[in-house]
Amino acid sequence: MNNNFSLQRIKYLLLADWIENRKFFLLGAGALFIGLIAIQLLLGIRSIETQLAYFYLGGFVVFVYYCQYISNKVHKSKGLFYTLPANNLEKYLSFLLEGLFFFVGFSCVFWIGLFMLKAFGGSFTIVKFSQLYMGVSDIGLLCLVPSILFLSHLVFRRYAMLISFAGISLFVLLVGWISLKVLLVSVDYWSDPYSISNSALEALDFLMQSFTPALLVCSFVVLYVGYLKFKKKELR
Amino acid sequence: MIGLTNVNFGYQKKKPVLRDINLLVEPGMIYGLLGKNGEGKTTLLKLMSGLLFPDSGECKVFGEMPSKRTASCLQNLFLLPEEIVLPDVSVGEYLKMYAPFYPDFDENIRLNCIESFGLSMSDSLRRMSLGQKKKVAITLALSANTPVVFMDEPTNGLDIPSKSVFRKLLGSSIRENQSVIISTHQVRDLESLIDSVIILDRGGIVLNRSLDEIGNRLDFRKVEADDTVFYSEPSPVGVVGAVLNESGEKRPVSLELLFNAAVLPGDKIRHLFNS
Numbered sequence: 001m002n003n004n005f006s007l008q009r010i011k012y013l014l015l016a017d018w019i020e021n022r023k024f025f026l027l028g029a030g031a032l033f034i035g036l037i038a039i040q041l042l043l044g045i046r047s048i049e050t051q052l053a054y055f056y057l058g059g060f061v062v063f064v065y066y067c068q069y070i071s072n073k074v075h076k077s078k079g080l081f082y083t084l085p086a087n088n089l090e091k092y093l094s095f096l097l098e099g100l101f102f103f104v105g106f107s108c109v110f111w112i113g114l115f116m117l118k119a120f121g122g123s124f125t126i127v128k129f130s131q132l133y134m135g136v137s138d139i140g141l142l143c144l145v146p147s148i149l150f151l152s153h154l155v156f157r158r159y160a161m162l163i164s165f166a167g168i169s170l171f172v173l174l175v176g177w178i179s180l181k182v183l184l185v186s187v188d189y190w191s192d193p194y195s196i197s198n199s200a201l202e203a204l205d206f207l208m209q210s211f212t213p214a215l216l217v218c219s220f221v222v223l224y225v226g227y228l229k230f231k232k233k234e235l236r
Numbered sequence: 237m238i239g240l241t242n243v244n245f246g247y248q249k250k251k252p253v254l255r256d257i258n259l260l261v262e263p264g265m266i267y268g269l270l271g272k273n274g275e276g277k278t279t280l281l282k283l284m285s286g287l288l289f290p291d292s293g294e295c296k297v298f299g300e301m302p303s304k305r306t307a308s309c310l311q312n313l314f315l316l317p318e319e320i321v322l323p324d325v326s327v328g329e330y331l332k333m334y335a336p337f338y339p340d341f342d343e344n345i346r347l348n349c350i351e352s353f354g355l356s357m358s359d360s361l362r363r364m365s366l367g368q369k370k371k372v373a374i375t376l377a378l379s380a381n382t383p384v385v386f387m388d389e390p391t392n393g394l395d396i397p398s399k400s401v402f403r404k405l406l407g408s409s410i411r412e413n414q415s416v417i418i419s420t421h422q423v424r425d426l427e428s429l430i431d432s433v434i435i436l437d438r439g440g441i442v443l444n445r446s447l448d449e450i451g452n453r454l455d456f457r458k459v460e461a462d463d464t465v466f467y468s469e470p471s472p473v474g475v476v477g478a479v480l481n482e483s484g485e486k487r488p489v490s491l492e493l494l495f496n497a498a499v500l501p502g503d504k505i506r507h508l509f510n511s
Contacts, residue, residue, distance in 0.1 A: 006307065009307060009337070012336045012337055015333070015336075016333040016334065019323075019325060019329050019332065019333050020323040020324075020325060020333060021323075023324070076321070077321065078317055078319055078320075078321045079282070079285070079287050079315055079317050080315075080317075080321070080334075082286065082287055082305060083285055083286065083287065083305075083310055083313070083314070083315050084310065084334070084337055085307045085310040085311040085337045085338065086307050086310070086337065087305070087306055087307045088304075088305055090307070231305075232289075234287065234288050234289055235282060235287040235288065236247060236288065
């Protein structure tokens with residue numbers, strides 16, 4: 001077996017997790033499906049926007065469950081996971097891949113559920129996968145917020161959700177403060193509301209255009225910090 | 237094989253648990269790691285298996301630092317912790333989950349352990365008692381067939397017949413170049429197996445010697461008037477203790493008496509073996 005980076009070991013890690021948790025995953029998928037049926041019966045699924053709202057809500061719940069799952073592996077494994085013969089990078093990548101599988105699994109259950117509901121008499125147009133980002137104002141934020149939640153659960157044994165929401169709130173406040181500062185510089189309310197300096201406008205325009213790429217870069221940085229934290233994790 | 241040089245560790249900054257630990261673990265030996273509660277036996281095992289990082293000093297396993305937790309280093313060791321956490325799967329599935337990680341996983345040892353412990357591959361781990369779970373964990377530990385095995389209180393939870401089975405399995409499964417370090421309070425369970433003993437006391441190693449060396453220097457018997465006594469205690473047969481072996485013949489070692497002698501203030505035992 002190659003002692004450097006090994007895809008085979010990642011496969012073994014994923015397989016071990018599947019063997020250990022497949023009952024919970026299948027039960028969870030069943031619960032999601034039943035939830036979808038209950039929603040159709042009680043509230044009704046009609047518009048695309050409603051379906052998207054349920055997708056985001058369900059996706060958030062699944063993501064929180066995924067973060068808790070990772071937290072249990074990292075904080076409550078009593079040593080066997082850390083001493084499994086795989087590199088830190090392989091173990092970390094297996095975490096991220098499992099997150100992807102969670103998302104794919106949830107999406108499959110969601111769409112299969114919608115198709116089955118429609119087949120059994122539902123009168124609605126099924127939302128397309130490409131419409132997923134309709135309600136999302138910024139993809140950068142969509143990447144950064146889950147990254148912060150993930151990092152928080154990796155680092156903190158307790159109160160991870162609380163700490164991550166505090167961190168996200170702080171970030172939003174910081175961005176809001178910077179935006180307000182730039183806005184106040186670019187528009188002079190007290191003299192002439194129509195007097196806007198070109199350089200300030202350019203700065204504002206640059207910030208708005210860079211916002212999404214900056215957030216995407218931040219997301220990768222957060223994930224990298226997560227890797228470094230995982231490498232340094234001790235079982236005290 | 238395993239070398240610790242001037243290793244210091246503490247869970248809190250001003251309260252070191254292990255101080256200036258220097259240790260060399262040779263291949264082909266079964267070490268008994270003894271110490272009072274809270275002396276750092278489990279901590280030492282965790283340092284050697286990469287679960288904890290030394291505050292200072294160096295710890296190496298086959299030339300690599302276990303704190304880096306590389307696959308090549310971790311393939312050389314297996315830690316059987318005192319507290320066993322097993323997933324909700326069958327015995328067969330549990331072994332199937334982890335066997336692929338160990339290139340030298342031995343099917344014969346696995347079969348031997350399953351049969352000797354009276355386990356079934358289809359048994360559910362969730363429905364097992366602590367002792368049964370321990371047997372499954374021991375099965376994986378021995379079958380992984382790693383060059384180094386760390387065991388923290390392996391006989392905890394095992395019934396009397398199972399302790400005997402464990403001793404036989406350990407004796408028959410361990411290869412010539414394998415090393416095992418067993419941390420235990422149950423010295424009588426493992427007296428017949430241990431080749432070498434490491435005793436921790438007051439944050440350091442007070443004794444690290446093979447039983448042959450100890451048996452050549454010390455005798456453990458009823459104390460007589462002209463003996464050079466290192467330790468004595470009353471017993472139903474009279475006063476027994478650890479005395480200087482002046483006969484020139486190797487004597488059987490009583491780990492209990494040895495331990496009590498080693499942890500006495502005054503470090504007589506340490507000075508005897510360092511002189």
